[in-house]
Amino acid sequence: MKDCDRWHQSIARRLAGEAGAAELASLAEHCLSCPDCRSLCAIDEDLRGASAAVQPDAAGLAEVRRAVMRQARSEAQRDAGAAWLPRLLSSAGSAPPRAISPRALAAVITAAAALVAAGFLLGRGGVQPPGAAPDAVAREVGRAALAGDARRDPLDSPFIYSNVRLEDGTGGRLHLGFDVSAHLELDRSAGDPVVAEVVAQALLAGTSPVGSRLKAVAVAARLPDPRVRGALLRALRDDPSPAVRLGALAVLARDRGDPAVAAAAFRALAGEPSVEVRLLAIDYLAGSGVERETLRQAVDSAAGAMRGALQARLLARTSGGFGAGGQSGAAFERRRQP
């Protein structure tokens, strides 16, 4: 092996692409009689082969680009919205807010309030009465909902939704209210793709008030749609309202065989700020047969004030309640197999 030290230098240069032809030839000759160096060179070859076999996935990357652009556009619009008052101050020729006089500030706020009111009235000017024939935008929304890949991220929508309102209509239909480029009022059956699309969009934090998001969670419980499920998972992870996160987990928890839900519940158990959500996560995971020891480790890592409640719930759920005895991780996985 000691004799191989200088050959190892050659192999290092070969890896770095710095070995000359003569050196490579000598190394190849040495490898014929040295299994140690030969095995290293073979892995080098295999890595080159593995790399050459990887072809960029054009369709997947195009989808990635669209998703990034969608998110970037959404963030740019949000930032622009957050910056309207400074812009107004700037366009009014005022000094920075800290230096503005109380009288000037009052004038600016009055002007801003007038603009908001005008915007509100203008925005409502386009509202269609319920039951009116959908206009071109509604047709486009419907087309997008139909064309959407069931697995696509709700953020990757051709429309940005806001001001979402969901109400129960008559005869099991749902009344949807939302803004895209105009405010639409549609009546659709629960199985209509537009309903799933709007519910999924309403669940995205920041696009609708908390009341609408809670209503969307309630409606989502009736919609077995993968887009809605994806939005529920996102809401469980990202929604600023604990009530929405709790509701999202409650709906998701009805499916005990879904690895994505189990992963989300684990994440909630480990880092969710709301104790209520963590308690529900324990219920779900214990009920899914996850080993008590696995849950105990997650519970024990919780902050002191919360830990007691979580330990008590874990004890209750794994000693005589459902999940008693706990299943091994392997058994848990086997249960998931179709």
Added chain:
Amino acid sequence: MPATDKELAAAAVGGKLAAYDSLMQRYEGLAYKLAFGLAGNRDGALDIVQAAFLQAYRNLARFRGESAWKTWLLRIVLNEGRDWRRAQRRRHERHLPLELAAEPEAPGPGPEETVLRREKRDRLLRSLRGINRRHSLALALRYFEGLRVPEIAEILGCNETTARNMLFRGLRRLRAELAEKVEAAP
């Protein structure tokens, strides 16, 4: 003459999203190959690329042009790859299955050969994820990006001698990891 990376980045900072789209198109192939080396499968690679492009967009204003945009982006891909791997490890530790997505394979002599080749490659990529992180990153940058030692050193923030050593030590660690996997196989 096509716009330079720096010009496109500046335009994107100024609000021209189309410029950022051009930047993504220019480097998505490179980013994907590196991400594939880190994740070992298509879905993971796409997740990493998406997270990296989004992260790069959010931090565009911090890009000063002191290094090449490509180097800056690849650093972000490495960071996102690290986060992805952590998340996968946590998922794996919690007994949840980690599916390797079906990956298109270049046509081989026959189905049996293709399967064997794919198994070998999957084993290699899994082992690459099992070794020391910096060694693994150095190898991914060398093989999947085809970068030279000075570029690898710049991205990993070390000198060229260290980068060379990491490549060689990484290869030896990879051999040991592969041997362990073969012994552990039923």
